[in-house]
């Protein structure tokens with residue numbers, strides 16, 4: 001068994017081709033206009049075609065209303081929804097039911113109590129995504145994609161009722177250690193395969209996916 005991989009913030013055909021050819025499991029599209037990785041549903045549809053059915057596509061939304069999610073689902077044809085805002089467990093359950101798609105809920109982690117909050121999503125989400133908390137001293141910080149890590153030790157030895165992904169500040173250089181310490185079986189990377197925010201580097205995507213292929217989840 002190998003580590004599952006998601007490359008997030010795909011916004012070019014070259015990046016999607018690298019994700020596809022490198023054998024990633026998931027590609028994420030950011031539907032959050034302030035992000036430098038933002039794509040429209042129409043752009044995402046074109047990028048999904050590049051994946052040619054070999055990569056599952058994930059729509060990343062932030063506290064989005066139903067009509068916005070509906071337009072993304074209908075136009076982009078994604079296979080999973082990632083809720084990356086302050087959605088409550090009730091809202092997660094509602095989105096999952098309404099759109100009949102698997103839902104991954106992101107949880108911002110900085111301290112042990114954040115994992116207690118994560119537990120409130122176990123019954124309503126199909127997957128959990130543990131990400132670093134955006135920096136408090138930067139009011140303009142994005143909800144995700146900030147190239148920041150959290151203490152992976154917080155996850156060590158914890159068991160969850162749902163599959164989960166590790167994200168936040170991962171790259172080809174620290175992936176092995178992050179997986180070893182946290183016990184992750186799935187990882188999500190964005191900034192670590194970029195030259196600048198929103199500028200994916202296909203060679204870095206390839207290197208990350210090769211590094212992930214050499215890793216195996218701890219038992």
Ligand SMILES: O=C(O)c1ccccc1NCC(=O)[C@H](O)[C@H](O)COP(=O)(O)O
Pocket residue numbers: 008009028030032035036037060062084131142143144145146147148167168169170188189190191192
């Ligand atoms: O990446 C963004 O611009 C973004 C904007 C708004 C909400 C979520 C966003 N990214 C979500 C992701 O899944 C990222 O891959 C995750 O936060 C890790 O990012 P990074 O630390 O840059 O690898």
